Amino acid sequence: MSFKSALKIIREKSINDSELGSAFERLCKVFFENDATQSQQYSEVWHYKDWAKGEFGYSETDIGIDLVAKLRGEEGYCAIQCKCYQSDHSI
Numbered sequence: 001m002s003f004k005s006a007l008k009i010i011r012e013k014s015i016n017d018s019e020l021g022s023a024f025e026r027l028c029k030v031f032f033e034n035d036a037t038q039s040q041q042y043s044e045v046w047h048y049k050d051w052a053k054g055e056f057g058y059s060e061t062d063i064g065i066d067l068v069a070k071l072r073g074e075e076g077y078c079a080i081q082c083k084c085y086q087s088d089h090s091i
Helices: 003-013 017-034 048-053
Strands: 042-047 067-071 077-080
Touching: 003 017, 017 042, 017 067, 042 048, 048 067
Parallel strands: none
Antiparallel strands: 042 067, 067 077
C-alpha cells in the first residue's frame, strides 16, 4: 500500500483531529522505518515518549517532538514533528 493510500484511509476512519494526528504519527514512523531513502538515513525510529523513557534527563511529556530517529552510522538523533494538514493543503 502506498503512503497516499494509507493516508486516505486514516483520514476516512479518524473520528476527530486527535485520532487523525495519532494515526498519522504511526504512519510516519512506519514510513521512516521502511522507505528506501529514509531507512538509509535512520537506523531506528521511536515515538518520542518511548524514546524518552530510556534517556536520562528527557521529559516524557509532550514537548512538540513526535518521533525520534537514530542517525545511521552516527552518534546523533533527529527530532521529527509530524503534521497532518488538510488534504487540499500542500507544503
